Amino acid sequence: MASRVYQTDAIIIKKHKFAEADRLLTLFTADHGKVRAIAKGAMRPGSKLGGNVELLTHSRLMLARGRNLDIITQAQAIETFLTLRDNLELMSCGFYLSELVDTFTEDGVEDNELFNLFLSMLRELAAAEDGERIARYFELRLLDREGYRPQLQRCANCNCELPAEVNYYSPAQGGVLCRSCGYPDMAARTISVNALKVLRFWLNSDFANASRVKINSELSRELKALLRDNVKYILEKQLKSIEWMDRLGNGDLVP
């Protein structure tokens, strides 16, 4: 029988008010996947939990198993990603990564590798000037982790060798299509030679290498549209934080 109390590292990805001063948190943990837990009294000033269970914080937690929800009994922040908190774009990107993790994962399914990927992305984000590349890389790697690795080497439909020309990309077919398969497919979009190269390279490299690739603004736009499309196709919905990030990006601030 599993012990009633357990310890794990977690990143706080979602937060709701609960009862008077409690919070209902969604955690992405290193050892137990996504967990919902209560932080009692976390909204009171001087709470021992308070800032240790804030959104986008990497904390070491002690949890007690409850019937429905676990209860956080102790919390110690390990990384608070301070620079995120003073930068609206980076913080918004952090919200977006959290929403991605929250929507892609199921409760209680352990995925230590995804935890480490997510954590390393937050570290990169805290040191970055903008979050575009981090968001794209994370989208691609998340698709891969969750079993939606796009087929990039050969045509996903006819399995032919892809010529070095503008091809097509179809989330429904799960990857790149050659011209003759992609052209009649109304749901497929074009993919440039360079975008395909970047995706292939990213899929097999860590972020340190992935960040060395030069990406101009045109290519950046293409990758953004393509990967977001793929995410949207799989989730069958648009994530809520996307609209907000786009507004920030466009400087469309006035309500």
Next chain:
Amino acid sequence: MNPDFLPAAKPISRLIQEFNKLPGIGPKSAQRLAYHLLQSPPEKARDLAEAIIGIKENLKLCSTCLNITDTDPCFICADDSRDTTRICVVEEPIDIMPLERTRKYRGLYHVLHGVISPGDGIKPEDLHIRELLDRLSSGNVVEVIMATNPNAEGEATSLYIQRLLAPLGVKVTRLARGLPFGGDLEYADDVTLSRALDGRQEM
């Protein structure tokens, strides 16, 4: 809970159930409150009932600061002795009370009625930010004090409003982050402590 299951007269069980719906009041407290009222003089019960009805029937939002009020403008906006060149921006009406208790702030307020939360789809349009911009266009205000809660969404909201106000040339400040009085260094979180270090003051 079905009222028929409460072993008490109908009016009492109804009251117990109503109390039970309030935050922080469990079934036992609800019973205690109900029986307490039953034993107290009728005026007391009437006062309570009128007070409860009063908040629902007579209250609206102040057309200036959007605080909850029975008069328009609210008693703070109508007070001539207050400093009209400063506006303190808070998330909820309830946040005004602790700030007023300090008796240190004599400016005006502006209530947003929420915070921006991209993950929940709460956008600037869902808050009373337009009204704040309208107030600032009069040109009389020299300082906007951001007093949103010191958490991720509160800070995001403050950063957003600061950016929105930047072109207007009005000074935007935010409340200091630091250690709570009566607290304990050992239990302070890293964000608070590092901000407290940044904001240390000469003694």
